[in-house]
Amino acid sequence: MSGKIKGSKEVMDLLGRIYQSEIAGVNRYLHYSFMIMGYNRIPIQNWFREQAQEAITHATLIGEKITSLGGHPPILSSHVKEGPNHSIKQLLEESLHFEEEAIQMYKDLANLAEKAGDIALEEMARSLVKEEVEHADEIRKMLIKPD
Numbered sequence: 544m545s546g547k548i549k550g551s552k553e554v555m556d557l558l559g560r561i562y563q564s565e566i567a568g569v570n571r572y573l574h575y576s577f578m579i580m581g582y583n584r585i586p587i588q589n590w591f592r593e594q595a596q597e598a599i600t601h602a603t604l605i606g607e608k609i610t611s612l613g614g615h616p617p618i619l620s621s622h623v624k625e626g627p628n629h630s631i632k633q634l635l636e637e638s639l640h641f642e643e644e645a646i647q648m649y650k651d652l653a654n655l656a657e658k659a660g661d662i663a664l665e666e667m668a669r670s671l672v673k674e675e676v677e678h679a680d681e682i683r684k685m686l687i688k689p690d
Contacts, residue, residue, distance in 0.1 A: 549612060549613045550609075550612030550613065550614060551655070551659060553655055554612070554652070554655050554656070554659065554661075554664070555609065555612060555614045557648065557651060557652055557655060558605055558608060558609050558612070558614065558652070559609065559614070559616065559617050560621070560648065561605050561645075561648050561649070561652065562602055562605045562606055562609060562616050562617060563617050563619065563620050563621040564620075564621050564641075564644065564645060564648065565598045565599075565601045565602035565605060565645075566598070566602050566620035566621075567620040567621045567622070567623045568594070568595070568598035568601075568602075568641065568645075569595050569598045569599050569602065569620075570620060570623050571595075571623050571637075571638075571641065572591045572592070572594040572595035572598060572638070573591070573592065573595040574623075574625070575591045575634045575637075575638070576588045576589075576591035576592045576595065578629040578634065579591065579631060579634070581631070583631070587631060591634075594638070594678070597674075597678075601671060601674075604667070604671075608664065608667065632686065635682050635685055635686050636686065638682050639679060639682045639683065639686070642675055642678045642679040642682060643679060645671075645675045646672060646675045646676055646679060649668050649669075649671045649672040649675060650668075650672055652664070652668040652671075653665050653668035653669050653672060656668055
């Protein structure tokens with residue numbers, strides 16, 4: 544026995560897609576932070592930059608897991624679509640869409656890990672689901688128009 548840990552192809556493929564998505568999130572959120580203009584620029588810009596930093600943290604965690612399972616993290620991110628409108632509302636709606644996609648990917652990972660009996664991977668995925676749900680909840684609150 545070589546001592547090398549291996550992940551299933553399905554788990555490794557999903558981890559690769561998650562990694563690419565998180566790397567794309569770094570680019571997306573950093574770009575969004577540059578595009579914020581107006582009276583509320585600073586707090587919203589800072590929030591987007593915090594999201595970019597968190598995406599780096601998630602990508603690092605996922606990349607380490609990929610290599611721990613004997614894989615190789617993809618070098619390219621997933622494609623980042625840019626809409627024609629850079630209003631705060633549009634950027635937040637796009638952010639919500641990507642957070643919901645991340646939630647689903649992490650849920651899928653938790654389910655695959657549970658089936659494989661990999662408790663550590665399952666717990667990591669569940670923890671990331673929780674973080675992404677909290678982000679989506681926060682974005683939904685930000686999208687509510689104040690009275």
